Amino acid sequence: MSDARVRVPCSTSNLGAGFDCVGVALDRWLDASVRVTDGSTITIAHAGTGAALRVDPERDHLLTGFRLACAMAGAQPPQGLAFEVHSAIPVARGLGSSAAALVAGALLADAALGLSLAAANVVGLVAALEGHPDNAAPIVLGGAVLAVPDPGAGYSLIPLEMHPALGIALAIPDFETATRDMRAALPADVPHRDAVVAAGKAAALVRGLAMGDPALLAYALDDVLHVPYRRALVRGYDEVVAAAREAGAFGATLSGSGSTVLALAPVDRVPAVADAMRAAWEALGIAAEGSVARVAGPAQVV
Ligand SMILES: Nc1ncnc2c1ncn2[C@@H]1O[C@H](COP(=O)(O)OP(=O)(O)OP(=O)(O)O)[C@@H](O)[C@H]1O
Numbered sequence: 603m604s605d606a607r608v609r610v611p612c613s614t615s616n617l618g619a620g621f622d623c624v625g626v627a628l629d630r631w632l633d634a635s636v637r638v639t640d641g642s643t644i645t646i647a648h649a650g651t652g653a654a655l656r657v658d659p660e661r662d663h664l665l666t667g668f669r670l671a672c673a674m675a676g677a678q679p680p681q682g683l684a685f686e687v688h689s690a691i692p693v694a695r696g697l698g699s700s701a702a703a704l705v706a707g708a709l710l711a712d713a714a715l716g717l718s719l720a721a722a723n724v725v726g727l728v729a730a731l732e733g734h735p736d737n738a739a740p741i742v743l744g745g746a747v748l749a750v751p752d753p754g755a756g757y758s759l760i761p762l763e764m765h766p767a768l769g770i771a772l773a774i775p776d777f778e779t780a781t782r783d784m785r786a787a788l789p790a791d792v793p794h795r796d797a798v799v800a801a802g803k804a805a806a807l808v809r810g811l812a813m814g815d816p817a818l819l820a821y822a823l824d825d826v827l828h829v830p831y832r833r834a835l836v837r838g839y840d841e842v843v844a845a846a847r848e849a850g851a852f853g854a855t856l857s858g859s860g861s862t863v864l865a866l867a868p869v870d871r872v873p874a875v876a877d878a879m880r881a882a883w884e885a886l887g888i889a890a891e892g893s894v895a896r897v898a899g900p901a902q903v904v
């Protein structure tokens with residue numbers, strides 16, 4: 603057993619029509635380390651965006667990920683552990699902070715105990731806990747990823763091409779939306795006609811990302827499966843999406859389950875789109891950060 607350190611990106615997921623199956627790793631990072639101690643206590647020191655988290659260590663996703671990885675490999679976790687985390691990923695904003703913490707914990711266990719877990723296993727254990735693989739998959743693999751169930755119990759993880767002329771803008775408001783609440787807002791069933799439209803939009807998303815095709819992306823970002831049921835819970839959603847389009851975006855949608863709004867745009871329009879979305883929120887009295895996001899590589903042991 604040795605000390606270990608990892609660096610894990612954030613992720614945006616869904617991208618409109620890729621609900622629960624498409625995600626992209628983005629360049630905001632969580633850095634974490636673990637040290638084995640002589641005692642029998644577990645400490646987790648959070649800095650950065652996690653500093654305000656009031657989570658008992660026993661319920662912290664970092665420790666959960668660590669223990670799940672040990673259990674998957676049949677290894678006994680040490681009793682005394684000291685974790686240190688610095689995160690730049692905003693919490694409960696649709697940028698995968700929970701998946702990032704789970705992946706970080708699992709990779710720390712893998713590195714510290716020499717578990718030799720495959721990337722697909724790490725995605726699988728995080729997805730099993732979260733109930734969807736679209737954050738864990740890009741965090742572990744980097745880039746844009748399609749994650750769908752494979753004939754066994756795991757997932758097929760397929761890297762998706764993103765056209766180089768395609769840029770990503772984010773607007774991150776100062777209010778949270780918990781994924782649990784946003785999933786509770788979804789209906790148990792949708793009308794068949796909506797399912798038909800959703801199938802076409804999901805196909806349009808994959809092809810639109812590869813080609814950078816404006817019409818396909820506009821169609822795909824205008825989701826019918828989850829956004830219609832969630833947008834009322836994100837104050838200003840319609841205004842921010844409209845502002846993105848007016849500033850030159852192909853379209854905009856919730857990042858993950860929100861509250862962040864993500865826009866896809868030609869690379870040279872991305873700064874203006876990010877600024878327009880921020881301004882739209884601020885016009886409603888809601889502080890927000892507008893930023894240009896870059897696609898990130900995979901989580902790494904450093
Ligand atoms: N180490 C941790 N880092 C972040 N969140 C944690 C951690 N441990 C537990 N949590 C819980 O997870 C919640 C955040 O998860 P949630 O799924 O709601 O948002 P998210 O992962 O930031 O966004 P999304 O899943 O929509 O991309 C926090 O409010 C907190 O209760």
Ligand SMILES: N[C@@H](CCO)C(=O)O
Nearest residue numbers: 615622734781858859
């Ligand atoms: N696909 C998930 C992502 C949550 O981060 C959802 O939209 O609920």
